[in-house]
Amino acid sequence: MKKTKFTWQRKDLLGIQELSADEIFHILDTAAAFKQVGERNIKKVPSLRGKTLINLFIEPSTRTRTSFELAATRLSADVVNITANASSLVKGETLKDTALNLQALHADIIVIRHGAAGAPHFLSKIVKASIINAGDGAHEHPTQALLDAFTIREKKGKIAGLNVTILGDILYSRVARSNIWLLTKLGAKVTLAGPSTLVPHVFEQLGCRVTHDMEEAIRDADVINLLRIQHERQRKTMFPSIGEYTAMFGLNKERFARTKPDAMIMHPGPINRGVEIDSDVADCSRSVILEQVTNGLAVRMAVLYLCSGGQPA
Amino acid sequence: MDAAAIERALARMAHEIVEGNPEADAIVFVGLRTNGAPLAHRLATKVGEILGRELPTGELDITMHRDDLNLRETPPAVGLSDIPFDVTGKTVVLVDDVLFTGRSIRAAMDELSDFGRPKCIRLAVLVDRGHREFPIRPDYVGKNLPTSMTERVTVSLAEIADKDEVVIEK
Amino acid sequence: MKPLLIQHGHVLDPANKIDGVRDLVIADGKIASGSAPKDADVLDAKGKFVVPGLIDMHVHLREPGRADKESITSGTLCAARGGFTSVVCMPNTSPAADNAGTIAFIKQRAEAAASVNVFPAGAITKELKGEELAPIGSLKRAGVVAITDDGHCVQNNDLMRRAVEYAKMFDLPVMDHCQDYNLSAEGVMNEGYWSVSLGLRGWPAAAEDIIVARNILIAEMADWWVHCQHLSSARSVALVREAKKRGVKITAEACPHHFTLTDESCKTYDTNFKMNPPLRTEADRQALLEGLADGTIDCIASDHAPHCNYEKEVEFDVAPFGIIGLETELALSLALVHKKVLTLQQLVEKFTVNPAKLLRLAKGTLTVGADADVTVIDLSREWTYDVTQSASKSRNSPFHGRELKGCATATIVGGKVVWQL
Numbered sequence: 001m002k003k004t005k006f007t008w009q010r011k012d013l014l015g016i017q018e019l020s021a022d023e024i025f026h027i028l029d030t031a032a033a034f035k036q037v038g039e040r041n042i043k044k045v046p047s048l049r050g051k052t053l054i055n056l057f058i059e060p061s062t063r064t065r066t067s068f069e070l071a072a073t074r075l076s077a078d079v080v081n082i083t084a085n086a087s088s089l090v091k092g093e094t095l096k097d098t099a100l101n102l103q104a105l106h107a108d109i110i111v112i113r114h115g116a117a118g119a120p121h122f123l124s125k126i127v128k129a130s131i132i133n134a135g136d137g138a139h140e141h142p143t144q145a146l147l148d149a150f151t152i153r154e155k156k157g158k159i160a161g162l163n164v165t166i167l168g169d170i171l172y173s174r175v176a177r178s179n180i181w182l183l184t185k186l187g188a189k190v191t192l193a194g195p196s197t198l199v200p201h202v203f204e205q206l207g208c209r210v211t212h213d214m215e216e217a218i219r220d221a222d223v224i225n226l227l228r229i230q231h232e233r234q235r236k237t238m239f240p241s242i243g244e245y246t247a248m249f250g251l252n253k254e255r256f257a258r259t260k261p262d263a264m265i266m267h268p269g270p271i272n273r274g275v276e277i278d279s280d281v282a283d284c285s286r287s288v289i290l291e292q293v294t295n296g297l298a299v300r301m302a303v304l305y306l307c308s309g310g311q312p313a
Numbered sequence: 314m315d316a317a318a319i320e321r322a323l324a325r326m327a328h329e330i331v332e333g334n335p336e337a338d339a340i341v342f343v344g345l346r347t348n349g350a351p352l353a354h355r356l357a358t359k360v361g362e363i364l365g366r367e368l369p370t371g372e373l374d375i376t377m378h379r380d381d382l383n384l385r386e387t388p389p390a391v392g393l394s395d396i397p398f399d400v401t402g403k404t405v406v407l408v409d410d411v412l413f414t415g416r417s418i419r420a421a422m423d424e425l426s427d428f429g430r431p432k433c434i435r436l437a438v439l440v441d442r443g444h445r446e447f448p449i450r451p452d453y454v455g456k457n458l459p460t461s462m463t464e465r466v467t468v469s470l471a472e473i474a475d476k477d478e479v480v481i482e483k
Numbered sequence: 484m485k486p487l488l489i490q491h492g493h494v495l496d497p498a499n500k501i502d503g504v505r506d507l508v509i510a511d512g513k514i515a516s517g518s519a520p521k522d523a524d525v526l527d528a529k530g531k532f533v534v535p536g537l538i539d540m541h542v543h544l545r546e547p548g549r550a551d552k553e554s555i556t557s558g559t560l561c562a563a564r565g566g567f568t569s570v571v572c573m574p575n576t577s578p579a580a581d582n583a584g585t586i587a588f589i590k591q592r593a594e595a596a597a598s599v600n601v602f603p604a605g606a607i608t609k610e611l612k613g614e615e616l617a618p619i620g621s622l623k624r625a626g627v628v629a630i631t632d633d634g635h636c637v638q639n640n641d642l643m644r645r646a647v648e649y650a651k652m653f654d655l656p657v658m659d660h661c662q663d664y665n666l667s668a669e670g671v672m673n674e675g676y677w678s679v680s681l682g683l684r685g686w687p688a689a690a691e692d693i694i695v696a697r698n699i700l701i702a703e704m705a706d707w708w709v710h711c712q713h714l715s716s717a718r719s720v721a722l723v724r725e726a727k728k729r730g731v732k733i734t735a736e737a738c739p740h741h742f743t744l745t746d747e748s749c750k751t752y753d754t755n756f757k758m759n760p761p762l763r764t765e766a767d768r769q770a771l772l773e774g775l776a777d778g779t780i781d782c783i784a785s786d787h788a789p790h791c792n793y794e795k796e797v798e799f800d801v802a803p804f805g806i807i808g809l810e811t812e813l814a815l816s817l818a819l820v821h822k823k824v825l826t827l828q829q830l831v832e833k834f835t836v837n838p839a840k841l842l843r844l845a846k847g848t849l850t851v852g853a854d855a856d857v858t859v860i861d862l863s864r865e866w867t868y869d870v871t872q873s874a875s876k877s878r879n880s881p882f883h884g885r886e887l888k889g890c891a892t893a894t895i896v897g898g899k900v901v902w903q904l
Binding site for chain 3: 017080094095096114115116117118119121122136137138171174177202203205206228284
Binding site for chain 1: 377387392421429
């Protein structure tokens with residue numbers, strides 16, 4: 001593998017939208033090298049030795065937080081986890097004050113997951129540390145899209161020209177948006193499918209095809225990415241019930257049988273077995289859901305290395 | 314050095330390696346990316362011709378273990394390592410093109426120990442240009458080239474560039 | 484008070500069809516005729532326009548209750564610096580201006596500490612909750628010039644109908660911040676490409692259009708004046724235009740930020756672009772300009788809405804809506820004259836005779852004997868807005884650093900120069 005002459009210049013990873021194709025490929029290539037570290041006996045390299053990483057998870061998440069924590073410790077960084085739900089912050093300290101406190105502790109990297117879109121951008125204007133967006137409201141989840149892209153490239157050898165279908169609640173999904181930006185930027189053909197209330201046609205302006213016909217959406221797909229569907233308070237006006245969603249848009253065995261023989265099944269997790277995906281389909285050989293998790297670790301190591309592996313700010 | 318001189322040096326080093334390591338079935342080669350890798354393959358081939366069999370060869374990318382990451386403005390690009398065999402209990406011949414400060418070799422030894430526990434590590438370099446900053450010494454040297462700190466030693470290899478040569482630039 | 488001679492200015496008084504260079508004499512706080520007395524102060528207005536004092540019919544002075552953000556003193560000083568001689572203040576104070584006592588307080592404070600005339604608007608419903616009518620008769624006696632629930636919007640159409648019918652009895656126009664709560668629930672910006680792209684909850688223009696339509700129908704039914712505040716949507720403008728053709732008693736206003744900016748400005752998540760109604764698309768912005776040009780939109784107002792720094796320096800989702808605007812309002816509006824969207828006369832009407840007529844104020848003219856409220860305007864002065872020097876207690880403006888052309892150079896209230904450049 002040839003080393004590229006490209007040098008990474010950013011100290012933050014706030015989203016996919018502002019990245020160039022070169023930058024995205026550089027992250028994927030770097031992730032390939034870091035994936036090897038997880039396969040050795042000694043799963044540690046000293047690249048971020050002595051750096052302090054704070055996981056600021058205002059919106060809770062065990063999986064993503066664990067992934068970032070593991071990525072940081074494998075790079076020899078020190079990790080502190082701060083989990084708070086938004087209400088305790090609203091009652092007490094503002095996000096700005098929380099961030100300034102972390103800066104006073106000389107944090108090098110802040111990984112932030114927050115319910116408000118734009119929160120990482122807000123932080124990046126206030127503190128000197130590297131800001132890594134682990135999910136901001138419905139806006140972006142860049143490392144998820146990057147690990148999805150890594151998985152696609154590893155399995156299919158390329159991204160350009162592939163038919164990728166993303167299914168489910170697109171309107172409120174940061175995973176969908178980051179994937180849309182990345183896949184369209186790299187030349188894939190993106191189809192979005194789901195109920196008309198959750199997949200409005202305005203997404204065509206982002207360069208995607210929008211359809212409400214599930215069968216048609218998956219028929220020619222090379223990659224099918226299923227999003228988790230929720231029926232919580234805010235979504236109750238958007239579709240009548242989980243049962244109806246599953247009947248119309250769930251990837252059940254019958255629908256799965258009509259996909260292309262080499263179509264790959266992806267899901268950001270956690271999966272709702274029997275809702276957006278049939279239990280057996282989730283476990284079949286064409287499902288790469290668990291590999292996504294492994295690749296997520298490699299991608300996050302790459303992102304941490306690139307954004308803070310140079311001179312301290 | 315020109316292409317012929319490089320070949321002669323590698324041939325001599327191959328004989329020295331065989332002479333110096335009687336337990337020949339435990340020898341493996343690991344080349345430091347980027348130029349050390351093709352040199353390791355060439356050395357392994359030559360030693361293999363002498364011993365009459367193929368010798369395992371791997372490639373090591375030492376970027377993650379560099380000691381200057383904090384001092385650079387932007388992080389250097391990392392590449393893949395490829396050591397498809399166990400190094401535990403083996404005589405590992407580390408191969409690089411130019412030995413200078415010794416820091417790359419320090420990083421390589423640290424990284425190598427993440428892969429296993431070699432019986433011993435020997436160092437083979439095509440060129441030793443002096444100016445060591447760490448207590449590291451080569452076991453097999455192609456050519457000693459005394460240089461000043463401001464000079465640059467550039468090694469081109471046919472596998473990567475268009476020809477074999479070693480050049481000193483002021 | 485000494486008499487005042489405003490000399491050599493180009494006097495533009497739409498009410499009296501005056502449009503030419505002439506002197507203006509002020510004596511005993513009124514517009515006078517004849518030549519200036521010998522002891523008069525002189526204000527040279529050469530190269531400038533002299534117009535009736537400008538009226539801003541939509542400002543939030545925040546007193547009583549939030550004097551940390553703005554007070555009647557600081558807010559009216561902003562008005563004076565912006566060239567405004569009269570402001571109408573909104574009732575969403577704390578306590579709300581839904582009772583005669585709060586109105587009396589506001590008038591008292593204004594008397595003591597305001598730089599310009601302050602005309603309070605009273606509430607439509609108690610505590611602006613949209614459930615029961617406020618004591619509208621009592622508010623009228625206390626001196627309100629209009630009623631509105633601004634900040635909020637009466638959702639119950641029957642209640643709104645009764646409010647309009649009742650207000651008619653007191654010759655009070657009803658003003659409305661047009662917003663359907665359900666269509667706009669949890670939204671923080673305009674629903675469209677940008678809200679989708681930024682991952683922010685948006686609300687569609689229909690949330691405003693639906694209430695504008697409801698107001699038109701109620702105005703028609705009650706045969707009384709309903710004023711739609713701060714229009715932001717193309718469809719709203721079209722609805723008002725059509726209703727006016729049929730003679731419905733409907734009027735409308737627009738704010739400078741809606742005819743200057745679009746929702747694309749939100750892309751940096753800067754909360755100085757978060758207001759209600761939100762910035763909308765370029766097509767909406769163009770429709771507002773057309774509505775101003777053809778008279779569908781009667782007035783321009785600022786919706787000056789101060790908020791403290793710590794309130795705005797938060798995530799976009801949780802920041803309060805609103806921006807200050809009194810000091811940039813005139814310049815942003817004069818840009819329409821420079822771009823030939825409006826003539827200067829048309830623009831002046833939207834700040835003088837139109838709001839005065841709507842609110843039954845004896846203002847907006849330079850008729851001899853009228854109150855001497857005068858604004859002197861330099862149409863061509865180029866300047867850069869520096870919000871750090873604002874007279875407001877708050878700093879929430881999206882126009883900091885913006886290069887502007889045109890401004891007030893003197894503001895005269897009741898014959899007294901309350902501000903001069």
